[in-house]
Amino acid sequence: MLVFYNIGIRLYQFGVFIASFFNPKAKLWLEGRNGLFDKIEREVEPFSGETVWVHCASLGEFEMARPIMEGIKNSSSASRIILTFFSPSGYKIRKNYNLADHVLYLPLDTASNAERFVKAINPTKTIFAKYDLWFHHLKAAKDSGSKLMLISAQFRESQVYFKWYGSVGKRALQLFDQIFLVDSNSEKLLHQIDVKNTTVCGDTRYDRVMEIAKNATSIPEIEKFKGDGKLIVCGSTWPEDEKLLANCMQSLPDVKWVIAPHEIGKANLARLERLFQDSIRFSDFVNQDGKVMLVDSIGQLNKLYKYADVAYVGGAFKTGLHNILEATAYGVPTVFGPDYSRFPDAAEMVNLGLAFSVLDQNQLDNKFNELIKTDQSLLTSEFVDFMNGRVGATEAILEYTNKC
Secondary structure, three states, X not given: OHHHHHHHHHHHHHHHHHHOOOOHHHHHHHHXXXXXXXXXXXXXOOOOOOEEEEEEOOHHHHHHHHHHHHHHHHHOOOOEEEEEEOOHHHHHHHOOOOOOOEEEEOOOOOHHHHHHHHHHHOOOEEEEEOOOOOHHHHHHHHHOOOEEEEEXXXXXXXXXXXXXXXXXXXXXXXXXXXXXXXXXXXXXXXXXXXXXXXXXXXXXXXXXXXXXXXXXXXXXXXXXXXXXXXXEEEXXXXXXXXXXXXXXXXXXXXXEEEEEEOOOOHHHHHHHHHHOOOEEEHHHOOOOOOOEEEOOOOOOHHHHHHHXXXXXXXXXXXXXXXXXXXXXXOOOOEEEOOOOOOOHHHHHHHHOOOEEEOOOHHHHHHHHHHHHHOOOHHHHHHHHHHHHOOOOHHHHHHHHHHHO
């Protein structure tokens, strides 16, 4: 199976090359890896102390790993952290992350690339967040003597690791010295394929979002925009979500809306301005009176939910639900579409009556009207208790990391 994996890696590279002619993200992926080894070998000097290599697929995984990197630096500021990203979106936004000594793209996962990369950074400890398990890089790190950890991992029976053709994925999982899991069902699945070095401790995202909520700073523009009225904050929205939201606004004439779309390119923002005609962009807002604010920058969303009376999280009418924890950390009643099957957090909240999935326009209209027009203080209190009960993964992971 390793032969097919290697062929797949090369086909992936070729596919990205073809896509780069018309896809800006694919072009960035290629450009970021041009001359990568020269950059690594020039900038990453020999280091006699502890080097912790942290790998994240993109921004979501970075938020999982961030509390761990902060804890490592707090306990041992002399440790060197090398942070890698697979995705251009993660690298572009976090390339200047102040707690990482070096932020790099991960080279394409070939055996020779992996050996060269690991030799250059010489990691003492290696931490991968959630998934993005590149076999050759993990094996090279293991062979070099590095301790391997996987954090905030969650598995489903439908994943390749549990199929007859998933032997390379299984081998990758078996390389880890310790795997920190979000739930007990994931542990049962791993034990079935003879991966036993597991600990169920929850998700570091809970620690991160609760910390953000606790320390959230004010956003004067949102305070002015909201005034004394009600506000619905809609995050990570796609066109499928936005069409429904535009229709909902007609039944809630006194409510103001913040729309933070998944894509903030010029063309998409222009489309949103046509859809939401009484709108103002966040970057242009001074003190205008309008019904809709369009967020045209990245990095604001986890603070915007602070001002929400109700939150809507997008994606579940298209490719799957985006992160709802940023909203629920504030105790905000949260609504989303029907496709949340890959998000156990959302399923648990729905089952407990803490969050709400809707199937269509009618259900969305009714749920928004219900949540906006009735007192939700009890629900908010229950939400906060739910979130507080799930913190602690960071402490468990750091305890192991500092000792190994």
